[in-house]
Amino acid sequence: MTAATTRYALLGLLTAGERTGYELRAEAEASVGHFWREGYGRIYPNLRRLADEGLVITRTEPGRGGPERHLHRLTEAGWRELRDWLRRPVASGPPPRDELLLKLFLGRHADPGEGIALLHARRDLVAASLDRYREIAHALENEPEPDRTHWRITVRHGELLAQAALAWCDESIGALERLETREEPA
Amino acid sequence: MTAATTRYALLGLLTAGERTGYELRAEAEASVGHFWREGYGRIYPNLRRLADEGLVITRTEPGRGGPERHLHRLTEAGWRELRDWLRRPVASGPPPRDELLLKLFLGRHADPGEGIALLHARRDLVAASLDRYREIAHALENEPEPDRTHWRITVRHGELLAQAALAWCDESIGALERLETREEPA
DNA sequence: TCCAACATGTAAGGAGTTACATGATTTC
DNA sequence: GAAATCATGTAACTCCTTACATGTTGGA
Numbered sequence: 195m196t197a198a199t200t201r202y203a204l205l206g207l208l209t210a211g212e213r214t215g216y217e218l219r220a221e222a223e224a225s226v227g228h229f230w231r232e233g234y235g236r237i238y239p240n241l242r243r244l245a246d247e248g249l250v251i252t253r254t255e256p257g258r259g260g261p262e263r264h265l266h267r268l269t270e271a272g273w274r275e276l277r278d279w280l281r282r283p284v285a286s287g288p289p290p291r292d293e294l295l296l297k298l299f300l301g302r303h304a305d306p307g308e309g310i311a312l313l314h315a316r317r318d319l320v321a322a323s324l325d326r327y328r329e330i331a332h333a334l335e336n337e338p339e340p341d342r343t344h345w346r347i348t349v350r351h352g353e354l355l356a357q358a359a360l361a362w363c364d365e366s367i368g369a370l371e372r373l374e375t376r377e378e379p380a
Numbered sequence: 381m382t383a384a385t386t387r388y389a390l391l392g393l394l395t396a397g398e399r400t401g402y403e404l405r406a407e408a409e410a411s412v413g414h415f416w417r418e419g420y421g422r423i424y425p426n427l428r429r430l431a432d433e434g435l436v437i438t439r440t441e442p443g444r445g446g447p448e449r450h451l452h453r454l455t456e457a458g459w460r461e462l463r464d465w466l467r468r469p470v471a472s473g474p475p476p477r478d479e480l481l482l483k484l485f486l487g488r489h490a491d492p493g494e495g496i497a498l499l500h501a502r503r504d505l506v507a508a509s510l511d512r513y514r515e516i517a518h519a520l521e522n523e524p525e526p527d528r529t530h531w532r533i534t535v536r537h538g539e540l541l542a543q544a545a546l547a548w549c550d551e552s553i554g555a556l557e558r559l560e561t562r563e564e565p566a
Numbered sequence: 567t568c569c570a571a572c573a574t575g576t577a578a579g580g581a582g583t584t585a586c587a588t589g590a591t592t593t594c
Numbered sequence: 595g596a597a598a599t600c601a602t603g604t605a606a607c608t609c610c611t612t613a614c615a616t617g618t619t620g621g622a
Contacts, residue, residue: 199477199479199482202482203482206482206485206486209486209489225485226481226482226485228476229476229477229478229481229482230476230477230478230481230482231475231476231477276486276489277489277490279483280483280486280487280489280490280494281490281494283498283501284479284480284483284498284501284502285479287477287478287479289417290414290415290416290417291385291415291416291417291473292415292416292473292537293385293470293471293473294470295412295415295416295533295534295537296385296388296389296392296412296415296416297465297466297470298530298533298534299392299411299412299530299531299533299534300392300395300462300466300530301466301526301529301530301533302526302527302530303395303462303463303466304463304466304467306526308466308467309530312469312470315469315470316470339559339562340487340488340492340559340563341488343487343555343556343558343559344484344485344486344487344488344495345485346555347481347484347485347487347552347555347556348481348484348485350548350551350552351478351481351548351552354544354545354547354548354551355541355544355545355548357544358540358541358543358544359540359541361540362536362537362540362541365536365540366533366536366537369529369532369533370529370533372529373525373526373529376525377526
């Protein structure tokens with residue numbers, strides 16, 4: 195299994211050109227932030243490893259204020275490794291663990307109102323993320339091909355899944371409300 | 381953040397009555413397996429901790445063949461802890477990391493056919509899981525309330541999200557196919 | 567004057583996976 | 595005779611998150 199996917203995320207981000215660790219994090223946040231996040235705790239050690247393995251070369255520039263800038267660039271081997279990875283079947287992710295579902299599953303031990311509250315909270319989050327996906331989708335219209343198609347695919351994933359999650363929240367809230375009125379007869 | 385959700389999953393499963401670690405794993409697999417999975421490596425240490433904290437009491441029975449059976453039961457404190465947790469807002473899960481999306485996002489560095497292949501593989505997995513959700517949903521019809529409603533909510537989650545994922549796969553395959561024909565003009 | 571952005575990293579700790587070790591009984 | 599089921603646990607390992615430590619420049 196051994197995902198070690200951070201390596202590949204970094205290689206992927208470096209296809210855009212030479213970057214510092216700091217820049218990689220910021221760009222990850224901005225471009226793939228909705229389905230991928232990296233923190234410094236993973237970025238710096240992994241960049242070091244990639245350099246050790248020769249997939250990346252590091253060039254040092256004097257820092258403009260603050261520490262030196264370490265600029266990383268893909269080597270030929272790095273490009274090969276990335277292309278190779280892109281071709282390999284996707285490793286099955288970690289087993290699912292959805293805390294909300296677990297709580298709802300155990301709903302018989304709680305008041306139905308509590309489940310409804312949890313669902314409303316989730317609904318708000320999902321609705322907000324749906325808005326963001328739609329904004330991104332809109333901004334993407336100006337992007338030239340082939341990136342537009344590829345990027346659009348990832349955004350549409352968020353959009354479609356968020357829509358479904360929203361529908362699920364509404365349906366589930368309705369179901370719990372019906373339970374509630376049935377259990378506490380007027 | 382400190383999820384430590386395994387504790388609560390175990391408390392939740394023990395609401396069904398006295399169980400051994402072995403049984404808990406099997407029942408988790410059968411009942412909440414689609415959104416929650418536990419292995420022995422987490423179950424046994426956590427049961428020990430729960431016992432130390434007085435949320436569970438353990439009774440030992442001679443094993444029928446093999447080692448002794450350790451049967452665990454919720455204490456009053458255990459029930460309280462569980463009900464308390466059910467009421468608390470859901471902690472935001474781990475940041476998303478979707479390897480397939482990452483690969484598709486970087487699609488410009490690969491052949492469109494490769495992305496299509498990855499999507500077909502995903503599509504097959506999702507279609508299979510959708511079938512399973514529908515079977516479970518069907519089996520649930522005979523369950524008495526209020527469990528039927530609660531359990532149905534978790535199954536519907538799988539069903540609706542799987543449907544959306546399926547639609548996304550099809551749409552994305554279509555988009556990549558159009559790219560393909562555009563790039564390799566007849 | 568203070569905060570945000572730029573920029574690097576380490577250390578500690580928690581969570582989770584996998585593989586190993588053991589061994590009887592039941593079923594094919 | 596082999597394989598699955600019952601049943602316990604540990605140990606090694608990886609991965610990730612969080613907090614800490616440090617320091618400048620430029621803008622509000």
